[in-house]
Amino acid sequence: MPSHAETYPPDAPPPRLELRGITKRFPGCLANDHVDLVLRPGEIHALLGENGAGKSTLVKMIYGVLHPDSGTLLWQGAETVVPDPAGARRLGIGMVFQHFSLFDTLTVTENIALGLDNAGPMDQLAGRIREVSERYGLALDPGRHVFHLSVGERQRVEIVRCLLQDPKLLIMDEPTSVLTPQEASKLFETLRVLAAEGCTILYISHKLEEIRALCSRATVLRAGKVVGAADPRQETARSLAEMMMGAELSTPERPPQGAAGAARLTVRHLSTTSDNPFATNLKDVNFEVRAGEILGIAGVAGNGQAELMAALSGEALLADADAVVIEGTSAGHLGPRARRGLGLAFVPEERLGRGAVPELSLSENALLSGYAREPLVRGGMVHFARARAYAETIIRGFNVVAHGHRAEARSLSGGNLQKFIIGREILQKPKLLVVGQPTWGVDAGAAAAIHKALIDLARSGAAVLVISQDLDELFVLSDRISVLFHGRLSDSRPTHETSVERIGLLMGGLFGTPPDEDGEITRAV
Amino acid sequence: MSFIRLEPRGQASKTMVYVTPLLAVALTLLSGFILFLAMGFDPLKALYSFFVAPVTSVRGVGELVVKATPLVLCAVGLAIGFRANVWNIGAEGQLTLGAITGGGLALAFYGEGGWWLLPLMVIGGAIGGAVWAAVPAFLRLRFNASEILTSLMLNYVALLLLNYLVHGPFRDPDGFAFPESRLFEADATLPVLWAGTRVHLGALFALLAVAGGWLLIARTFIGFQIKVIGLTPAAAGYAGFDQKRIVWLTLLLSGALAGIAGMGEVAGPIGQVTAGISPGYGYTAIIVAFLGRLHPVGILLAALLMALSFIGGEAAQIAMGLPKAITGVFQGMLLFFLLASDVLIRYRVRFGARRAAA
Numbered sequence: 001m002p003s004h005a006e007t008y009p010p011d012a013p014p015p016r017l018e019l020r021g022i023t024k025r026f027p028g029c030l031a032n033d034h035v036d037l038v039l040r041p042g043e044i045h046a047l048l049g050e051n052g053a054g055k056s057t058l059v060k061m062i063y064g065v066l067h068p069d070s071g072t073l074l075w076q077g078a079e080t081v082v083p084d085p086a087g088a089r090r091l092g093i094g095m096v097f098q099h100f101s102l103f104d105t106l107t108v109t110e111n112i113a114l115g116l117d118n119a120g121p122m123d124q125l126a127g128r129i130r131e132v133s134e135r136y137g138l139a140l141d142p143g144r145h146v147f148h149l150s151v152g153e154r155q156r157v158e159i160v161r162c163l164l165q166d167p168k169l170l171i172m173d174e175p176t177s178v179l180t181p182q183e184a185s186k187l188f189e190t191l192r193v194l195a196a197e198g199c200t201i202l203y204i205s206h207k208l209e210e211i212r213a214l215c216s217r218a219t220v221l222r223a224g225k226v227v228g229a230a231d232p233r234q235e236t237a238r239s240l241a242e243m244m245m246g247a248e249l250s251t252p253e254r255p256p257q258g259a260a261g262a263a264r265l266t267v268r269h270l271s272t273t274s275d276n277p278f279a280t281n282l283k284d285v286n287f288e289v290r291a292g293e294i295l296g297i298a299g300v301a302g303n304g305q306a307e308l309m310a311a312l313s314g315e316a317l318l319a320d321a322d323a324v325v326i327e328g329t330s331a332g333h334l335g336p337r338a339r340r341g342l343g344l345a346f347v348p349e350e351r352l353g354r355g356a357v358p359e360l361s362l363s364e365n366a367l368l369s370g371y372a373r374e375p376l377v378r379g380g381m382v383h384f385a386r387a388r389a390y391a392e393t394i395i396r397g398f399n400v401v402a403h404g405h406r407a408e409a410r411s412l413s414g415g416n417l418q419k420f421i422i423g424r425e426i427l428q429k430p431k432l433l434v435v436g437q438p439t440w441g442v443d444a445g446a447a448a449a450i451h452k453a454l455i456d457l458a459r460s461g462a463a464v465l466v467i468s469q470d471l472d473e474l475f476v477l478s479d480r481i482s483v484l485f486h487g488r489l490s491d492s493r494p495t496h497e498t499s500v501e502r503i504g505l506l507m508g509g510l511f512g513t514p515p516d517e518d519g520e521i522t523r524a525v
Numbered sequence: 526m527s528f529i530r531l532e533p534r535g536q537a538s539k540t541m542v543y544v545t546p547l548l549a550v551a552l553t554l555l556s557g558f559i560l561f562l563a564m565g566f567d568p569l570k571a572l573y574s575f576f577v578a579p580v581t582s583v584r585g586v587g588e589l590v591v592k593a594t595p596l597v598l599c600a601v602g603l604a605i606g607f608r609a610n611v612w613n614i615g616a617e618g619q620l621t622l623g624a625i626t627g628g629g630l631a632l633a634f635y636g637e638g639g640w641w642l643l644p645l646m647v648i649g650g651a652i653g654g655a656v657w658a659a660v661p662a663f664l665r666l667r668f669n670a671s672e673i674l675t676s677l678m679l680n681y682v683a684l685l686l687l688n689y690l691v692h693g694p695f696r697d698p699d700g701f702a703f704p705e706s707r708l709f710e711a712d713a714t715l716p717v718l719w720a721g722t723r724v725h726l727g728a729l730f731a732l733l734a735v736a737g738g739w740l741l742i743a744r745t746f747i748g749f750q751i752k753v754i755g756l757t758p759a760a761a762g763y764a765g766f767d768q769k770r771i772v773w774l775t776l777l778l779s780g781a782l783a784g785i786a787g788m789g790e791v792a793g794p795i796g797q798v799t800a801g802i803s804p805g806y807g808y809t810a811i812i813v814a815f816l817g818r819l820h821p822v823g824i825l826l827a828a829l830l831m832a833l834s835f836i837g838g839e840a841a842q843i844a845m846g847l848p849k850a851i852t853g854v855f856q857g858m859l860l861f862f863l864l865a866s867d868v869l870i871r872y873r874v875r876f877g878a879r880r881a882a883a
Contacts, residue, residue: 313763314765315762335765348763353759354760357753357756357760359756364749368760371746381744382744382745382748
């Protein structure tokens with residue numbers, strides 16, 4: 001296959017960035033193997049690859065976080081060494097990381113100031129933040145403390161921080177995973193404007209549809225090597241996914257739902273009040289999840305998802321015991337342990353730091369929630385052999401790529417850790433599974449496996465509740481969909497009777513007049 | 526581009542966890558060497574009389590064990606709490622309360638004791654320490670008050686209470702108004718385990734605390750919960766571990782162990798209740814806990830080392846006329862170097878200018 005360098009027209013201006021034969025080796029793994037990449041001025045270029053394919057390593061080298069073992073980097077035609085991220089920013093390279101680097105106890109402005117090399121006075125900066133965030137439709141209050149912000153809002157801080165630096169090359173790692181479709185298309189407009197202004201955008205995403213809509217060229221990495229280049233507009237999401245995986249993609253089949261069973265989870269008049277002035281209080285939320293079905297709850301981060309998750313898991317106790325009924329037992333006043341006893345299993349949105357303890361081994365992490373429904377503790381003593389066996393069962397059953405049960409949770413990639421956590425919960429044979437953001441930042445192969453596991457669990461008779469901001473995912477998984485907005489939950493509608501557009505509008509707050517069957521809602525806009 | 530840089534390690538170094546305490550000891554000795562040199566002493570002789578001479582006799586080794594006993598008892602309890610982010614700084618006060626309640630029982634049953642008196646004193650000492658530790662537990666859970674401050678402040682309250690008692694109710698009626706209680710009777714005194722020394726039954730309690738502490742940390746589900754709460758409180762909440770219960774449990778347990786240590790002092794080497802029952806065991810135990818890596822076996826070794834700093838300090842006072850503060854200086858240096866070298870667990874040192882990325 002011809003390299004990009006050869007196909008590049010000789011009379012054109014020099015590429016914004018060119019990589020030649022970049023190689024990076026880590027102990028025990030060749031992360032990048034002679035990678036070539038050409039980014040032209042003003043193009044939106046997709047970098048594709050499964051988790052572990054070497055995308056992060058490559059962009060970290062462009063951003064000066066890591067240094068290549070060999071190979072050359074040309075910035076606007078001149079051979080350049082990017083010494084560190086500050087040097088990258090001086091060149092005009094900005095990056096929005098997938099994992100945020102924000103200080104919880106500082107405000108949005110203070111956090112952004114820390115990431116800028118010339119922040120200037122705080123009040124001026126706050127003004128610039130407001131300006132940029134409004135211009136690009138990234139609602140953000142500069143005075144708020146980060147610990148109050150949802151995942152989605154935190155990502156907006158990262159994006160705004162980059163945009164403030166007027167970059168010539170903007171690297172975006174999964175930027176839209178927490179936006180509504182409407183917000184995402186707004187961001188795309190922004191990115192297209194930026195590109196038209198001459199800014200090059202290197203775009204990393206697992207959402208292949210959005211890459212098809214946005215990017216004009218794509219480079220595909222697999223196992224550290226460039227395995228292909230494509231024009232995403234000429235490909236299908238399926239063909240792109242298969243190029244990344246080097247194998248055929250199996251899409252989970254959703255067999256038709258049988259007769260809906262008995263209600264496993266009933267939520268009645270659930271309202272919360274929080275001491276935290278920035279929390280989103282839930283207001284009279286009502287729904288039920290029946291045996292054998294998957295209910296999806298859509299909504300943009302910060303609309304009460306965290307509060308709903310805490311109220312369901314038992315991490316926040318409720319004044320009204322009847323507000324949450326699990327398997328016919330009022331559970332509002334019960335803690336997580338007692339609720340697990342009733343048959344609840346739970347996958348939180350935060351994998352590392354809530355769903356798993358980063359420093360502990362997988363067998364200890366198997367014990368973390370496994371103790372509730374598996375015989376891992378006897379007479380107050382931990383049965384370590386059984387915890388190890390349970391971890392091995394999860395690793396095998398859910399194809400978790402890890403160095404055995406001794407591997408620390410933090411050594412796993414996001415997708416593999418999520419497979420482990422979901423496996424840990426599903427193998428406990430729950431009667432009711434609540435999952436937050438099941439495939440956020442997870443590659444296509446792992447996402448398909450997770451979706452299949454959730455569908456299989458529901459078809460085997462469990463009730464499944466999925467709270468997600470990814471509408472494509474909810475449409476693949478759910479039998480019914482509701483939308484959470486400002487702490488209120490819309491009535492659910494059967495998935496096949498609604499559309500992404502309609503749910504997207506509800507996510508933007510178009511409640512009130514319940515939409516009727518023939519598109520009344522579009523007229524309401 | 527400096528010539529010495531710290532570079533983050535990908536993973537915490539398991540080797541360094543064990544190497545840094547040894548490094549801290551080495552640096553302490555080196556600094557001691559320079560300190561003695563600056564003060565005009567022969568540094569080798571001074572270090573010898575501080576660290577080696579005290580343990581060249583059976584009696585000296587016995588004293589080492591006597592001093593290590595309360596340190597181990599206090600530090601094992603503290604370490605279990607520290608693992609759960611419960612920062613009990615009040616072992617000194619809890620030890621004092623154990624001495625008061627345990628010793629109080631010995632005085633209350635003076636002249637009418639029996640075999641049952643010692644077990645009763647052990648239980649009484651444990652309860653005394655636990656009650657004293659319950660105060661910060663309650664204040665933290667009810668009012669969100671930092672147990673670091675409350676437990677520390679209670680140390681001074683305990684000391685004043687002890688002073689009041691030895692000047693008043695506990696005072697020996699035949700003691701010419703000295704602030705001391707009567708000497709305990711044999712029924713209220715811990716038996717000596719090793720003839721020719723003052724090593725008493727408390728040393729056995731300390732070994733039991735090491736074994737029990739290890740069992741709790743490494744094998745029980747409570748120990749697992751403590752670990753998870755200490756590492757990632759949010760994950761503990763997700764798993765449904767009751768954090769309040771763990772705060773109560775760790776504070777009461779460390780209070781009880783410190784209380785037993787205090788009881789062991791008055792019923793062991795001291796043999797009566799006096800105003801000065803502890804040279805700061807409860808504070809030194811904090812250093813012991815960290816030096817021992819919050820692990821019971823490590824604590825045992827660290828306690829012996831810190832006990833040596835106590836008797837070495839005494840020996841240096843006698844042999845060389847050094848001030849009493851020398852003990853505190855060495856203990857302080859050790860903690861300082863330990864905390865400083867712990868950076869090596871997560872970072873490695875690189876010499877030379879930053880490699881220009883080729």
